[in-house]
Amino acid sequence: MRDAANRINLYMLQAVPQYTNSVQRACLTRFATEGNEWVTNTFHPIKAHFDKIPPRQRIDLRKRFPDLPPLPDDAPARSPVKVAFAIIAGIVAVVAAWLAVRRRKVRKAA
Structure with missing residues (x-):
């Protein structure tokens, strides 16, 4: 998990300039911070970076990549x-x- 998360993080930093302050990066670091000392040393600086940025100023990459899944904190998109x-x-x-069962009973009785 930690190696894959680190590779994804490095690739996205190089490929997408907006990824540095994105909501998706904050989500990745939240999942990747559970682990051993290496994981802690790698992802705690990233988490500290996001703690400084207000949530409203974080960039959501779903506008650029519409196929991204919803984030864990997102409310389900339900319309009334x-x-x-x-x-x-x-x-x-x-x-x-109920009507199908009732019709079957009537036909069996006849």
């Missing part, structure tokens, strides 16, 4: 309309199953 449609679809499925 989608939730309403999901509830209605669930109710319709339950009613359809």
Whole structure:
């Protein structure tokens, strides 16, 4: 884990200039700071760098890379309309199953 995290960190620093102050880098360092002394010595300076930057000034790379997964602190993107449609679809499925079972019982009885 620590070697892969370090390689990803170094590559992204070279490839993407905005990565230095990105939210994704802060997330990577949070996952990579759990470990032994080498991990602590490698990623604590990066964590100290992010502690100095206010969260609102951190750059979110998802605008440049839309396929990035959501961050752990992100709230799920739920709209009230989608939730309403999901509830209605669930109710319709339950009613359809109930009608199918009822129709089967009527046909067996006849």
